[in-house]
Amino acid sequence: MSFNSLKKPVKSIPFDWYYSSSIYQKEISKIFLNEWLYVCHIDSIKSSHFRTLQVDQKNIILIKNKINQLSVYYNSCIHRGSQLFESSEGAIKTPTIICPYHQWSYSIKDGSLLNTTSINIQSFNKKKYSLKKVNFYIWKGLIFINFDSKAKFKLNKIFQYNDSAIEKLNLDKFVVGHVWKKIVSCNWKIYWENYSECLHCPNIHPELSELVPLYQRRLVDIKDHPQWQILKDQNLNEKYQGGLKKGSETWSYDGSAQGCSIEAIKEDLLSRGQIYISTWPSMFLGIYGDHIRIVRLVPLDEEHVELTAEWLFEPSTLNDKKYNKKNVIDFAILVMNQDASISELNQKGVKNFNAKEEGVLMPEEYIIKDFHNYIKDKIKKK
Amino acid sequence: MSFNSLKKPVKSIPFDWYYSSSIYQKEISKIFLNEWLYVCHIDSIKSSHFRTLQVDQKNIILIKNKINQLSVYYNSCIHRGSQLFESSEGAIKTPTIICPYHQWSYSIKDGSLLNTTSINIQSFNKKKYSLKKVNFYIWKGLIFINFDSKAKFKLNKIFQYNDSAIEKLNLDKFVVGHVWKKIVSCNWKIYWENYSECLHCPNIHPELSELVPLYQRRLVDIKDHPQWQILKDQNLNEKYQGGLKKGSETWSYDGSAQGCSIEAIKEDLLSRGQIYISTWPSMFLGIYGDHIRIVRLVPLDEEHVELTAEWLFEPSTLNDKKYNKKNVIDFAILVMNQDASISELNQKGVKNFNAKEEGVLMPEEYIIKDFHNYIKDKIKKK
């Protein structure tokens, strides 16, 4: 009877990895500028609209033309480098991309330079001055980009924690019902670590732990417990069953899904309560009774990470006038704020330790161990 | 028939020169601490008044004594380094310079130490403790300083772009009618580049381009156009004549000079509209129908530059009760704010490129090419 937890506690990563600027710079160059990063759901950009994304020093622009084709470029003119789009999102008002500085114009579709405003440029080869493209891939409506122009999107490698249940969903048909942003004063890895264990659940998330009784046991999954098979059989005890507490249907304030449900995986959710998928370093996704929530993480510096949460619904759910989406949105914001506060407290403590000291990962923190191995592996690569 | 523009587009400087701190430090030490820097017009400092200037870490003080002699010192006491004058300008209230910390006193005229407040200092050689002087030169009422104490002011080298028309002016007799400051969030070179071309004029400066019709052609000078002689002869077309639009007399909101004009160069201005003079890295000066405007640039860090504009008038103009100086001041502030906004947008885009990438200079950007050669030459020097 195998179980998820570690056989024994193991060393964590060195404490300075949470505040050292040299480690952070390695993470940026070897992870964030090399891995597939989640941007947003395809529904977050309307036809003839754009959206920008800032990662470290890079600012890119995602444009959907009027026939809904997506293009992704660095947000800079090739001439003297001016930023092309100043707002973080908006409508495209011209049939081409026009630099606001000297009015160079580029094709929206392929970024090729159409015109400059100079005279006397017979010898000027416009083909050499296209906008710099950014590598991207859309999977089931989720837009991913990669600053490595040669990287290939490999579905079987992108999600470190995947779940086959997602195959049943037409994720690209979902619509975005809400977006929420928050800057958290902690290293980006600390927020990921927080997401990766439930030892903190009972005290940090009393409301959530009431909704998901297993969390009162400080476990993410019933199989985290060495005697999980025995415990599961004692089915009198709701606290070892996983799933939501009796009578609850989704992650919401009152547990109700208000008559809506994601039919394609209703059975899975009934027994399991929620389904998680995650891709390091930038995204985790949770499927709940009546909605999906995607959280994107982008580090701002050694000690700040930006969270962007999107709530996806089936169109019929959002169109249902009786359905109040605040019920699920506010509950998730409550939980994320709780995680943000404790992550900030974690960050405040790490500087008492130096590069030669490290914390300890307890058996239940097996996902953090995987996460650390992922980081160490990436950072060592040339 | 020669023309000003480049024969073909050329490479710009590496993009990281607009944000790299190591390049910035080189620019400070090899340019700003070695070149003649413009401070202000002599009329900006009244008798028995002082004014300070901050350049990088250095803070200096310019003092005019009661008989209008100028002295320039580092703004620090030799004893333990206290700042001598805390405000950026003001009146000198004592016949000597007295350090506010321990009341050491120095001669205003030559900076020599007059008295300390210590006893038992027979062996103390006061002559070794004069204020540190700063090298300065006043040319036609314009005060320049140089942090290199051995540098000589060579008039034929100071202005990279000069104009003999200025010889006709008694610039030292002008008075300062207004001073305006603005911090712009861009590298100091980006503001200079913006000043050096008019490809951006029609879209960034609609009002100015209406006043100076040539600017609608995106040209600074009629001679920038390869066929300028031909175009000039077609004198039906005001847009290739240079000069102000018909009926206008000066750079002002309504084009009117309100009955005032700088007589000594009235003829020059009638045909040319405006006359420019500039000295890298710190100043450009424009002569218009009824006034002169001087803009000083001082970098604050890699991505910020401080502009200080002075409006100079002939005393008779300012004394003319019917003359409203707001007409010219507000027009120039409009133009400078437009330049500041687009320069900030330019800055926002440059970090998408690295040290191995550079933009392209178009034929009309020939002054920028000269500017870049100047920078490269200075930076390479030991």
Place this chain on the structure above:
Amino acid sequence: MSFNSLKKPVKSIPFDWYYSSSIYQKEISKIFLNEWLYVCHIDSIKSSHFRTLQVDQKNIILIKNKINQLSVYYNSCIHRGSQLFESSEGAIKTPTIICPYHQWSYSIKDGSLLNTTSINIQSFNKKKYSLKKVNFYIWKGLIFINFDSKAKFKLNKIFQYNDSAIEKLNLDKFVVGHVWKKIVSCNWKIYWENYSECLHCPNIHPELSELVPLYQRRLVDIKDHPQWQILKDQNLNEKYQGGLKKGSETWSYDGSAQGCSIEAIKEDLLSRGQIYISTWPSMFLGIYGDHIRIVRLVPLDEEHVELTAEWLFEPSTLNDKKYNKKNVIDFAILVMNQDASISELNQKGVKNFNAKEEGVLMPEEYIIKDFHNYIKDKIKKK
């Protein structure tokens, strides 16, 4: 007849020592993380209360248990580094220290790990996971800590300037009547230098110089003057006697001690006015007619230092309903604010000088010379 002052002026330390980050980092590692630092008087922490102290990156916690035993730990959980106490002071509400993140519990008395919240940890040796202790020593009610765990508190070495009069005081019986904090924008050494001489007194501290007539002579001690013996004998001149001006009893706005006095050293204070004791780099203490004031200095960065002043009184003084402590508190705050302002001005001037330049110490600045020798000696150590 020997005197305190230097025989002749001497060189100060290089000016960049007041702003260089590499020098600052050396001072942190070789001085602040190696020397005994004053924290607070034992009365500042009540039973079952804690207080934190931040020094550079380190945040420590001082806890007094319910039987008034003191413990000092780094304020971080050993598990994954979370901060344990978020507020800077407060009550201990549980019989053990409980980490807010995953509820690990530690003994207040010795920091040993009592419990984790994990299951399946047979192989986990709790003894290896105690809280990290910080070395501390309480002398006469004054709490000192040392980040060097092996350092020994040697009373004869701790105070660079001591005074045997303090031996007569039961300092641990005093109570804290007020605490005041201020962040001063200067290098920590500049505030110390200011404290170490009185050349600045007449102009910076007019009120204090009226109270202590010798300060009008810019002297800290009558023996600073080469002819002190002769001057002292001319006892008509109050200005060379040291001590307070006639009729004054303590450092207060009106000079009155309001009928209270520290009896044990009343005689000493009558003739001397005030008694000083200091320990570099963190504390100076002044004993006055009716109270004691302790000032703690903690650097925040190269150009900021945090002051924390505590006013200590005998319990009978604070219990005396006729005694108004504001009389002494406000007077000291006036003096400290004057010192803070001039120290900030001193800081503003030092960057006009570089690493190869230094100021000069005048004969009266002999304590600064000792202070500089102390710094140089520490910084050179491996």
